[in-house]
Amino acid sequence: MPQSKTIHDKLSELANNLWWSWQPEVTMIYREIDPTRWSELSHNPVLLLREYGPEKLEARARELVLHSRINGAYRRWQEYMQSTDTWGDVHAAVLGYRPAAYFSAEFGLHESLRIYSGGLGILAGDHLKSASDLGIPLVGVGLFYHEGYFSQYIDQDGWQKEDYTFAEPSHLPLREAVGADGTPVVITVDTRRGRIHARVWRIDVGRVPLYLLDTNIAANSEEDRKLTARLYGGDQRTRIRQELILGVGGVRALAALGINPRLIHMNEGHSAFAPLEIIRQRMKHDGMSFDDSLRETSAAGVFTTHTPVPAGHDRFDGGLIEEHLGPQADDLGLSLDTFMGLGRVDPHNPSEPFCMTVLAFKTSRRANAVSNLHGVVSRRMWHSLWPYRSEEEIPIGHITNGVHVPTWLAPQIRQLYDRVLPNNWFLRTGEPDVWSGFEHVTAGELWETHQSLKSRLIVYSRNRLVKAAQKRGSTDEELQQLQNVLDPRVLLIGFARRFAPYKRADLVLRDLERFRQIIESSEHPVHFVFAGKAHPADDHGKAIMQRIIRLTSEPPFRGRMVFLDDYDINLARHLVQGVDVWLNNPRRPLEASGTSGQKVVLNGGLNLSILDGWWAEAFDGHNGFGIGTGLIHSNQDIQDNRDAEALMQVLNNEVIPLYYERDKDDVPQGWIRRMKRAVRTLGWRFNADRMVMDYVRECYIPAAGSLSCDMTIMP
Numbered sequence: 001m002p003q004s005k006t007i008h009d010k011l012s013e014l015a016n017n018l019w020w021s022w023q024p025e026v027t028m029i030y031r032e033i034d035p036t037r038w039s040e041l042s043h044n045p046v047l048l049l050r051e052y053g054p055e056k057l058e059a060r061a062r063e064l065v066l067h068s069r070i071n072g073a074y075r076r077w078q079e080y081m082q083s084t085d086t087w088g089d090v091h092a093a094v095l096g097y098r099p100a101a102y103f104s105a106e107f108g109l110h111e112s113l114r115i116y117s118g119g120l121g122i123l124a125g126d127h128l129k130s131a132s133d134l135g136i137p138l139v140g141v142g143l144f145y146h147e148g149y150f151s152q153y154i155d156q157d158g159w160q161k162e163d164y165t166f167a168e169p170s171h172l173p174l175r176e177a178v179g180a181d182g183t184p185v186v187i188t189v190d191t192r193r194g195r196i197h198a199r200v201w202r203i204d205v206g207r208v209p210l211y212l213l214d215t216n217i218a219a220n221s222e223e224d225r226k227l228t229a230r231l232y233g234g235d236q237r238t239r240i241r242q243e244l245i246l247g248v249g250g251v252r253a254l255a256a257l258g259i260n261p262r263l264i265h266m267n268e269g270h271s272a273f274a275p276l277e278i279i280r281q282r283m284k285h286d287g288m289s290f291d292d293s294l295r296e297t298s299a300a301g302v303f304t305t306h307t308p309v310p311a312g313h314d315r316f317d318g319g320l321i322e323e324h325l326g327p328q329a330d331d332l333g334l335s336l337d338t339f340m341g342l343g344r345v346d347p348h349n350p351s352e353p354f355c356m357t358v359l360a361f362k363t364s365r366r367a368n369a370v371s372n373l374h375g376v377v378s379r380r381m382w383h384s385l386w387p388y389r390s391e392e393e394i395p396i397g398h399i400t401n402g403v404h405v406p407t408w409l410a411p412q413i414r415q416l417y418d419r420v421l422p423n424n425w426f427l428r429t430g431e432p433d434v435w436s437g438f439e440h441v442t443a444g445e446l447w448e449t450h451q452s453l454k455s456r457l458i459v460y461s462r463n464r465l466v467k468a469a470q471k472r473g474s475t476d477e478e479l480q481q482l483q484n485v486l487d488p489r490v491l492l493i494g495f496a497r498r499f500a501p502y503k504r505a506d507l508v509l510r511d512l513e514r515f516r517q518i519i520e521s522s523e524h525p526v527h528f529v530f531a532g533k534a535h536p537a538d539d540h541g542k543a544i545m546q547r548i549i550r551l552t553s554e555p556p557f558r559g560r561m562v563f564l565d566d567y568d569i570n571l572a573r574h575l576v577q578g579v580d581v582w583l584n585n586p587r588r589p590l591e592a593s594g595t596s597g598q599k600v601v602l603n604g605g606l607n608l609s610i611l612d613g614w615w616a617e618a619f620d621g622h623n624g625f626g627i628g629t630g631l632i633h634s635n636q637d638i639q640d641n642r643d644a645e646a647l648m649q650v651l652n653n654e655v656i657p658l659y660y661e662r663d664k665d666d667v668p669q670g671w672i673r674r675m676k677r678a679v680r681t682l683g684w685r686f687n688a689d690r691m692v693m694d695y696v697r698e699c700y701i702p703a704a705g706s707l708s709c710d711m712t713i714m715p
């Protein structure tokens with residue numbers, strides 16, 4: 001008989017697969033072992049278990065009577081890993097043992113793994129988690145950034161400052177990926193000026209492995225060791241070198257690992273060099289011509305575009321391309337000029353730079369935008385790539401983004417779901433019928449649950465504010481005041497996202513006097529919580545942030561609006577689970593989808609949003625609140641004024657009155673009807689299981705089966 005596993009063994013195994021992070025029961029176990037350290041260690045169980053050796057853990061578990069819970073969680077994990085009757089087993093068997101390879105520059109999986117900056121990364125993380133839950137054969141490919149994206153703190157002037165800390169791989173659930181011969185994989189990519197080496201880490205996301213390339217190894221020059229240090233750091237040269245490692249290096253890493261993907265899915269254009277490497281390998285191994293290989297490779301290519309503005313796409317000049325892709329072009333038998341043509345709308349226009357999005361379109365037969373409206377915008381934007389087609393015939397479809405339900409759902413709300421939805425609801429979240437049972441939750445019960453989550457958010461916010469203020473050296477009196485900010489009885493509106501100017505974090509303050517009136521109203525007041533990071537180089541975004549932060553310390557705003565620093569997955573979780581209303585007011589149509597509002601829906605919060613991105617196809621007049629009519633003015637200033645006015649109107653005429661309309665038990669019945677309607681009408685659609693199922697049906701299965709059919713859509 002093998003020695004049975006200790007609970008330290010079991011908790012370590014669980015810690016080394018991110019599956020634990022979407023199991024509230026497991027998270028609870030880690031927290032209970034040592035609540036203080038758990039929060040200090042940024043919810044990282046690998047580090048916690050380093051501090052709790054087997055004996056100390058055993059004693060602690062006995063004290064807390066944790067054994068049966070740990071054993072239960074471990075057993076559930078094993079069942080999960082071994083199950084053979086998943087949705088994928090039934091519907092995606094054709095993908096077989098050759099997985100889809102999902103490429104992304106960022107992955108937002110958990111707060112302890114800082115290799116994401118915002119929505120694009122969270123989407124990629126949620127995609128992997130749902131692919132795992134559904135049993136889709138898929139592997140992720142990305143980069144390991146030691147310093148990740150920055151952590152944010154705010155100086156005395158309300159100006160954003162950035163901090164980078166080095167993440168030690170051994171402190172994370174990473175292990176070296178090994179090849180068939182059992183040795184760690186190291187890949188190389190040649191440029192005109194030298195060779196770059198990268199090692200490969202593996203991280204398990206349930207059943208899905210994620211491979212992360214990392215240039216921080218001794219074989220590289222000092223400069224190249226830092227190449228993958230930071231997400232979206234450095235200049236254009238850093239950018240193209242990172243994308244070279246991600247795309248070309250990523251495909252080489254898969255080959256070295258013995259993984260021969262059935263298809264590749266590019267999440268945004270950053271990884272568009274990947275198909276070029278597949279083409280190169282096929283030319284070399286199968287003796288194909290470039291044209292044949294391009295056709296076959298693009299038949300197995302899926303590309304998701306995310307950026308609705310032309311300026312937002314990566315573009316490189318001929319010099320950078322020659323230096324970095326020159327060797328690749330040689331192997332493909334292409335002159336630099338022909339190679340440049342792959343990244344140009346007009347291949348023969350020498351003044352056009354090389355655009356990664358164009359390359360991605362030209363190397364994938366299936367392309368999609370991330371919401372219905374974004375599909376319209378993208379077809380218009382890329383019309384020139386298919387000049388002989390009408391706009392409706394442009395082959396860019398859409399699959400609207402969704403969020404991974406177990407990751408974003410508060411355990412308390414989950415208990416309500418467990419009671420009123422069908423038994424196996426969490427295996428069937430993509431089905432509308434499953435959610436209709438939510439109507440049966442009683443109003444009082446839903447309201448109580450929501451209120452307790454809101455109180456939790458407020459306490460959490462106060463603690464966070466105090467900690468940040470202590471770091472800035474605030475006085476005792478100031479700290480005292482922070483202990484009392486935000487009132488749980490007052491309508492609480494949340495706004496948290498990247499401070500990209502188009503998101504207009506300050507739209508609600510455009511008419512400061514009216515903003516003051518709603519905040520200060522003695523009868524029907526409103527409180528606000530803001531959070532978000534600006535890109536380090538974005539001074540405009542930082543100035544918008546500074547204006548908001550300065551107001552938070554001035555009467556009458558002080559105590560009624562707060563700014564929480566260092567927006568990350570953990571803060572996002574608290575916010576989306578605790579606010580009454582989630583405000584979203586981007587300049588239409590620049591929000592390709594947006595996903596944070598979908599997280600709010602699951603937890604019973606209401607969206608108050610411009611009719612842009614996912615909300616343009618989600619709002620039905622009664623499942624939240626819409627701002628404006630969806631019209632777009634060509635003058636930005638007029639548009640902003642109009643939207644600010646519309647926002648104030650909805651707040652004053654709909655949101656605030658409905659919230660404060662109470663029955664004799666002080667329960668807002670009308671408001672609760674809207675909460676229920678939001679969950680019922682939106683939950684089934686805007687979740688990542690539905691999204692991944694759409695990708696499988698509309699992209700993966702056709703891509704896997706289309707290799708033999710001969711149709712060309714590219715000019």
Ligand SMILES: *Cc1c(COP(=O)(O)O)cnc(C)c1O
Pocket residue numbers: 117118119120122496497498567568569572573593594595596597599
């Ligand atoms: C969900 C999420 C986002 C994306 O939000 P948007 O609605 O797309 O702005 C960004 N950052 C974090 C931390 C998130 O959790």
